[in-house]
Amino acid sequence: MTSVASSRGSLPMSRIRPGRIVSWTLLFIGGIIMVTPLLFMLSTSLKDASQVYDLRVIPAAPTLDNYIEILGDGRFTRWLINSTIVAVIVTLSNVFFDSLVGYTLAKFRFRGRYIVFIAILSTLMIPTEMLVLPWYLMASRFGWLDSYWGIMFPGMMTAFGTFLMKQFFESVPDDFLEAARIDGLNEFTIWWKIAMPLVTPALSALAIFTFLGNWTAFFWPLIVTTSAELYTLPVGLSSFAVEQSIQWEKIMTGASIATLPTLVIFLFLQRYIVRGVMLAGLKG
Amino acid sequence: MATIEIDRLVKRYGQTAVVHGIDLAIQDGEFVVLVGPSGCGKSTTLRMIAGLEEISDGQIKIDGRVVNDLQPKDRNIAMVFQNYAIYPHMTVADNIAFGLYRSKLAKSEKRARVEQVAQTLGLSHLLERRPSALSGGQRQRVAIGRAMVRDPAAFLFDEPLSNLDAQLRTQMRIEIKRLHHRLGTTSVFVTHDQVEAMTMADRIVVMRDGRILQVGSPLELYEKPVDVFTARFIGSPTMNLIPASLKEGRADLSIGGSVKVPSLSPSTPDILVGIRPQDFTPAEAGSSGMSASGTVVVVETLGSETLVHIESGDQTIVGSAPGREVPKIGEQLTLHAPAERLYYFDRTTERTLAVQ
Numbered sequence: 001m002t003s004v005a006s007s008r009g010s011l012p013m014s015r016i017r018p019g020r021i022v023s024w025t026l027l028f029i030g031g032i033i034m035v036t037p038l039l040f041m042l043s044t045s046l047k048d049a050s051q052v053y054d055l056r057v058i059p060a061a062p063t064l065d066n067y068i069e070i071l072g073d074g075r076f077t078r079w080l081i082n083s084t085i086v087a088v089i090v091t092l093s094n095v096f097f098d099s100l101v102g103y104t105l106a107k108f109r110f111r112g113r114y115i116v117f118i119a120i121l122s123t124l125m126i127p128t129e130m131l132v133l134p135w136y137l138m139a140s141r142f143g144w145l146d147s148y149w150g151i152m153f154p155g156m157m158t159a160f161g162t163f164l165m166k167q168f169f170e171s172v173p174d175d176f177l178e179a180a181r182i183d184g185l186n187e188f189t190i191w192w193k194i195a196m197p198l199v200t201p202a203l204s205a206l207a208i209f210t211f212l213g214n215w216t217a218f219f220w221p222l223i224v225t226t227s228a229e230l231y232t233l234p235v236g237l238s239s240f241a242v243e244q245s246i247q248w249e250k251i252m253t254g255a256s257i258a259t260l261p262t263l264v265i266f267l268f269l270q271r272y273i274v275r276g277v278m279l280a281g282l283k284g
Numbered sequence: 285m286a287t288i289e290i291d292r293l294v295k296r297y298g299q300t301a302v303v304h305g306i307d308l309a310i311q312d313g314e315f316v317v318l319v320g321p322s323g324c325g326k327s328t329t330l331r332m333i334a335g336l337e338e339i340s341d342g343q344i345k346i347d348g349r350v351v352n353d354l355q356p357k358d359r360n361i362a363m364v365f366q367n368y369a370i371y372p373h374m375t376v377a378d379n380i381a382f383g384l385y386r387s388k389l390a391k392s393e394k395r396a397r398v399e400q401v402a403q404t405l406g407l408s409h410l411l412e413r414r415p416s417a418l419s420g421g422q423r424q425r426v427a428i429g430r431a432m433v434r435d436p437a438a439f440l441f442d443e444p445l446s447n448l449d450a451q452l453r454t455q456m457r458i459e460i461k462r463l464h465h466r467l468g469t470t471s472v473f474v475t476h477d478q479v480e481a482m483t484m485a486d487r488i489v490v491m492r493d494g495r496i497l498q499v500g501s502p503l504e505l506y507e508k509p510v511d512v513f514t515a516r517f518i519g520s521p522t523m524n525l526i527p528a529s530l531k532e533g534r535a536d537l538s539i540g541g542s543v544k545v546p547s548l549s550p551s552t553p554d555i556l557v558g559i560r561p562q563d564f565t566p567a568e569a570g571s572s573g574m575s576a577s578g579t580v581v582v583v584e585t586l587g588s589e590t591l592v593h594i595e596s597g598d599q600t601i602v603g604s605a606p607g608r609e610v611p612k613i614g615e616q617l618t619l620h621a622p623a624e625r626l627y628y629f630d631r632t633t634e635r636t637l638a639v640q
Contacts, residue, residue, distance in 0.1 A: 178336050179369035183430070184357035184386030197373040 038259070044252035052248045066253035076254060078229055079236035083258075085148060086221070086232055087214040090155045094210045095203055097157040102165025103191050107177060117166070123159045132223060139224055150224045151232065155214060161206050168202035169195060204272040212262055233258045286347035286360075286437035286470050287312050288333060294341035295328050295494075303328055303494045305342060313468045315461075319481040319517070320491035326474045327442055329491070333472060334363050334440050347437055357386060362431035363440040367447060368423045370415050376402070376426050377411040383430040401429045404463075421452045428460070432467070439464075441473040445480060457483060478518055482506070490514050512634040515558055515627060521591060524564065524601050525556045526576075527631065535628075539597035543574040543626070546639045550630045555637065558627035561591060564603035566611070567620035574626060576601050577618040580611045592617065 039057055046062040047054070054060065070076050105117050135154050136145075144150035172195055180190045196203065218234040225231055231239060237254045240247070266273065288310040295303040303325040310316050318326040331337040333344055335356035344351050351359050362383065370379045380398045387394065402408045405425045415423055424444060431439055441460070445453045461484050464471055475481055481488045482502040490497045490505065490513075498510045502518075509515035516522045528535035530553040534542045543557065559574065567575075578596030590605040594617050603619035611617055628637040 173367060173369070175365040175367050175369035176371065178334075178356075179363065179365060179430075180382075181336070182334060182356045182361065182363050183382055183434075194371060197371075200373075 041252045041255050041259070044249055045256045047249055049247065049249055066249050067257075070250060070253045070257065075228060075231075075236065076257075079231050079233045080257070082148075082230060082236075083215055083233040086151050086217075087211050089148075090152050090214045091207050091210045093152075093156040094158060094161045095207050098161030098206060099165045099169075099196065099199070099203065100191065101157070101162045102167075103169045103195055105162070106166045106169035107172075107174070107195075120159045120162050124163070128219065132220065135220065136223060145224060146226045146230055148230070151221050151230070154220060155210070155217075158210070161210065164202060164206055165199065168199040172198050201272060201275055204269065205275060208265060208269055208273055212265065215258075215261060287345075288438060288470060288472065289345040290329070290333075290342070291345070292342040293329065293332060293339065293344065295325070295332060295337060296340040301340075301494060303332070306491075306494075306496050308489060308496065308499065310470060310472065313470055315464050315471045315473065315484060315486045316489060317473045317475060317481040317485035317487075318489045318491060319475055319478060321476060321517075323493075324491040325494040326476075326489075326491050328494075330363075330440050330442055330472060330474045333438075334361055335359050336363075360437040361440055362434055362436040362438075363442065364424075364427045364431050364444045366443040368415075368427040368444075370423055370426045370430065372415050375412050375414060376407060376418070376429075379415070379426050380407075380411075380429040380433050383433040387434070397433050398429075401433045404432070405429050405459075419452075420448050421456055424448065424456055425459075428463070432463075436469065438470040438472065441471065443475055444473075445475070445477075453480075460484065479520060482518065488518070490517060508636075509627070510636050512556065512558075512629050515629070515636070519560055519562075521561045521602050523558045523560050523627070525558050525629070526599065526601070528555050528557050529553050530555055537574070537576075539576055539578075539599050539601070541575065544572065544623070545626075545628065548628055548637045548639065550628075550637055551632050552630075554631040556629040556631050556634075558629060559601075559621045559625065561602040561604050562589075563625035564601065564619045564621045566592070566603065566605050566609070566617055573620060573622040575618055575620045577616065580613050580615045580617050583611060583613060585610055592619070594619065 040055075043057050043059060044052060045066055046064070047059045048061070048063055048065065051059060051061070101120075105113060105120075131154070139145050139150045139153070144153065176194055176198065177190050180194045185193065216234060217232065218238070221232045222235045222238070225235060228236070228239065233254070237251055237258065240251055240254060288308075290306060290308040290310075292305045292307060293303055294301060294305050302323075306325075306329065308316075318329060320326050328337060332339050333346075335351065335354060335358075339352050346359055346361065371382070374382070377395075377398055380401055381394055384394050384397065389397070398411070399408065402411055405428060407422065407425055407429060410418060410422060410426075415426065418426065424447075427444070444460075445456050448456060457480060460473075473480075473484060485502055487499060488502055488505050489499050492513055498505060498514050500508070505514060505518045509518060512525065516525070527538040528543070530545065530548065530550065531542075533544060533547075535545045535555060535557055536542045537557065545557075548555070557574065564576070576594070576596045578594035578601065580592055581595050581600065582591075582593035584591035584593075586607070588607050590607060590610050592603045592605050592611055594601050594603065601619065603617075605611060628639075629635065630637055
């Protein structure tokens with residue numbers, strides 16, 4: 001057993017192909033490029049104001065004062081809560097509505113089904129920047145400016161999520177649904193009790209992408225909110241820079257805390273993210 | 285238990301009709317098998333009985349009640365699907381209990397029914413397992429269990445054995461048949477496998493191109509096929525068909541020789557003479573019946589019998605020799621069939637010719 005394990009664990013140098021060395025080198029360089037800003041963020045968060053421009057990765061005198069100060073600042077906690085509320089509600093909404101619409105488009109034959117699907121899909125081609133103005137006008141007309149609903153409404157259901165879920169539901173055999181129909185379930189219960197559990201990997205991928213997208217969203221929350229109590233974390237952190245004459249150590253501390261959920265999600269749900277990226281044909 | 289009556293049933297997809305006004309009456313407790321090649325309309329017919337396909341025209345009655353506009357759940361039927369359709373996220377017990385989803389029974393009673401069904405099907409020790417931990421045969425038993433637990437008026441089986449290997453298929457075939465004997469529930473079974481049809485059915489319905497060609501007991505279909513299609517579809521290996529021309533009470537065979545035939549009335553003198561391989565055995569040419577000589581090209585040893593393929597003229601003919609008699613390839617062999625075992629078909633209409 002030991003010899004098998006060791007032979008699997010390390011490849012003899014003679015069997016390493018040159019192509020593999022090149023790809024490892026490229027991946028290593030890519031890794032360094034990705035990780036360096038994160039390291040500097042973490043490092044700066046552990047420095048006091050006087051050391052911020054000292055570019056050593058390991059601070060000369062590391063301190064947790066920034067964390068104590070930031071977490072003690074009521075506004076930061078508020079922004080953290082706002083981000084959590086927005087990200088969680090939008091994620092739940094997407095999981096519910098995207099899968100409901102995706103299921104309907106995948107499993108029911110009705111007139112105009114294809115047109116509806118193309119219409120939904122075509123919205124993927126419109127860049128967010130173009131949508132911001134109509135969103136703003138809509139929010140203004142309905143009195144949604146500077147409110148949670150104002151931040152959330154554009155993302156409550158997405159074309160991407162609908163497309164992703166439709167593709168997945170198409171792979172669910174009709175026999176499952178027909179068997180449930182014969183057993184006496186109504187269509188909503190069939191979707192909820194039978195179809196949804198069968199597409200858990202897709203739901204996980206959708207939930208993760210939506211949560212991360214909304215947790216880090218900056219542009220729209222910045223436009224739609226004016227009161228500091230409604231800022232989400234990224235917007236709040238940016239206001240930190242303007243108000244307090246760019247206190248980098250504070251901004252980096254806030255950013256480090258804000259990155260934590262993302263990191264935790266990546267660490268624990270890597271499998272689903274990779275699967276989701278592969279299945280949706282995305283780059284993340 | 286219930287009767288199922290199908291009256292001028294039609295299914296159209298757009299302008300294309302796939303079932304052309306079929307009629308069928310299934311008796312209470314009967315086991316009827318719909319058999320035919322892919323695309324013959326057998327599954328569509330079953331799905332219309334189940335309520336999973338809309339009926340374009342005609343009528344279906346279950347237990348005397350017209351069910352055309354009833355939802356599947358309101359027809360009191362249970363269906364077993366080809367790919368089992370048991371839910372992978374539920375345990376065996378939950379899957380079986382799902383058949384009682386609409387039932388107003390108390391939880392304890394539902395549990396008791398599930399356990400009773402599991403015991404009948406030999407699944408008691410698997411109740412807490414997920415389908416992924418079951419073999420193909422066990423999964424199919426769970427699917428049957430889910431259908432059974434509701435005590436429906438009729439069972440509908442849509443090629444339920446197709447995904448199983450040959451050995452398991454034979455075993456499940458017997459199990460389903462025994463179950464039917466015990467429960468006596470009206471059953472409609474769809475398959476493209478004539479062996480399944482022959483071994484399981486009280487009556488077989490042969491379908492082709494959306495039409496019923498013949499309905500009868502397995503032996504009736506084997507002995508008295510109404511046309512070339514049924515004659516070749518029922519029975520394994522398939523029936524030999526030898527072109528012949530009628531002339532003064534004899535049929536001149538395309539492979540050479542002739543055979544004395546009874547009085548027939550074909551549309552033209554061109555006919556087909558049919559012989560089942562089991563009736564075509566190595567023997568000396570007799571005074572009556574039909575003989576064919578040729579070179580042995582293939583020998584299939586089955587143990588109980590040996591199938592012999594001989595090349596006679598430009599045609600390959602299959603005969604049957606006793607299990608211990610294994611002819612050699614290249615050997616010259618004469619096969620003989622008695623006159624009463626010959627079938628005659630009109631070559632133009634492909635219908636069986638009635639002996640006058």
